[in-house]
Amino acid sequence: MLLVNAFVESSPKRSISYRRIFYAFQFSIFGMIIFFPFQGYSITTIAFSSFYILVSYAFAFRFLKDTSNHRKISIAVRFARYSVIFFVISSIGPWSLGPLNAIGMGGSDLYFNMIYFYLHFLYNGWFLFAILALCFAYLEKRGIRYSEKRANRVLILFTISTLVAFSLSTLWVEPPFVVYICGIVAMLLQLIAFIDLIQLIRNVSNKIAFRSKLFKWITYGVFIAFALKIMLQSLSAIPSIAYEIALRREWVLAYLHLIFLGIVTPFLLLLFIRDYLAGQFNILIKWGGGIFIIAFFFNEILMFVKGLGGSFIHINRFLLIAAVGLFIGILLVNISFFRSDNKNHQP
Numbered sequence: 001m002l003l004v005n006a007f008v009e010s011s012p013k014r015s016i017s018y019r020r021i022f023y024a025f026q027f028s029i030f031g032m033i034i035f036f037p038f039q040g041y042s043i044t045t046i047a048f049s050s051f052y053i054l055v056s057y058a059f060a061f062r063f064l065k066d067t068s069n070h071r072k073i074s075i076a077v078r079f080a081r082y083s084v085i086f087f088v089i090s091s092i093g094p095w096s097l098g099p100l101n102a103i104g105m106g107g108s109d110l111y112f113n114m115i116y117f118y119l120h121f122l123y124n125g126w127f128l129f130a131i132l133a134l135c136f137a138y139l140e141k142r143g144i145r146y147s148e149k150r151a152n153r154v155l156i157l158f159t160i161s162t163l164v165a166f167s168l169s170t171l172w173v174e175p176p177f178v179v180y181i182c183g184i185v186a187m188l189l190q191l192i193a194f195i196d197l198i199q200l201i202r203n204v205s206n207k208i209a210f211r212s213k214l215f216k217w218i219t220y221g222v223f224i225a226f227a228l229k230i231m232l233q234s235l236s237a238i239p240s241i242a243y244e245i246a247l248r249r250e251w252v253l254a255y256l257h258l259i260f261l262g263i264v265t266p267f268l269l270l271l272f273i274r275d276y277l278a279g280q281f282n283i284l285i286k287w288g289g290g291i292f293i294i295a296f297f298f299n300e301i302l303m304f305v306k307g308l309g310g311s312f313i314h315i316n317r318f319l320l321i322a323a324v325g326l327f328i329g330i331l332l333v334n335i336s337f338f339r340s341d342n343k344n345h346q347p
Contacts, residue, residue, distance in 0.1 A: 002134060003063065003133065004018050008067065024051075027051075031044070031048035056088065075136050075155060076137040077133070082129050083133055090126060097111065113173065116170070117166060119256065120166050124233075145204075150196050150199065153193070153196055157193035158190070161187075161189035162186075167182035169236075171242035180239065190233065191230070201223075212281060214281050215274075218266055218289070222267050225263045232258070248308075250306045254307070262296060269285075272333070285333060285336050288331070294325065295323075295324075296326065298321075302315060302319050
């Protein structure tokens with residue numbers, strides 16, 4: 001509900017509506033967590049996942065409606081709205097899997113491409129646009145001026161490149177030549193947008209006051225992970241590399257982990273520290289964050305090595321250790337949240 005808190009004007013009626021949506025999300029997620037490990041793709045898990053998607057539609061409708069009445073729709077609001085739209089678009093992937101299975105195309109190239117469709121628009125659209133929306137919202141609330149022309153160009157180029165970049169996820173099936181062209185165009189647009197974003201950040205960096213050096217370095221780390229994501233996605237425009245990636249599931253997972261564990265999760269951690277701990281790192285945050293970062297790097301290295309065909313003894317056990325480390329790190333951070341005495345929201 002970070003987007004709601006940042007962009008929707010508070011009112012009792014809206015609070016009740018979003019609270020119901022939040023609880024519905026938690027109910028569907030809880031159901032999938034409980035039943036999927038034991039039943040796989042059963043009727044029960046499909047029902048919970050379908051309910052989750054329907055709830056996401058309710059959220060999208062409500063959010064887009066509540067953010068459409070801004071007198072001036074800022075760059076931050078537009079990023080937020082586009083992120084929600086990408087969230088809705090991503091749902092086409094899961095909806096298509098049932099019919100494909102029904103007509104005997106389960107496990108086909110199209111089947112896997114629809115999975116990639118879902119992951120692409122979820123990770124590269126919903127997650128990253130939401131993060132950029134919150135970053136621009138921070139600048140706007142702090143009164144930090146930036147080039148709206150450049151920011152608007154970043155928004156447009158990232159939007160177009162995200163739409164077209166799905167073609168990069170299909171190169172492994174050796175599609176028609178026009179799809180390769182789309183992939184190259186998406187890569188170029190994304191690189192131009194990223195360069196513009198770097199320039200925009202440079203222009204406002206001296207106006208941003210970091211609460212601590214550690215906060216500053218984690219912020220830099222998130223940006224470096226974002227840059228690495230751009231680089232890796234650009235490399236996938238090369239057909240031979242795209243084919244190799246498709247053959248190595250571990251590399252695909254490592255890329256997804258880079259976005260979710262290397263960008264999204266640390267960004268959420270920074271928001272938590274800023275809003276609930278006044279930008280200060282207590283001992284649990286330091287230990288939890290440190291364990292999480294070490295486990296993240298360990299996990300990425302292991303996934304890369306395994307993708308290369310590495311089969312040293314007990315590699316899966318080491319991956320389990322990395323997963324446990326990630327869990328412990330997040331657990332310590334959550335404990336610090338509940339133990340925090342400072343519950344005042346910092347703007």
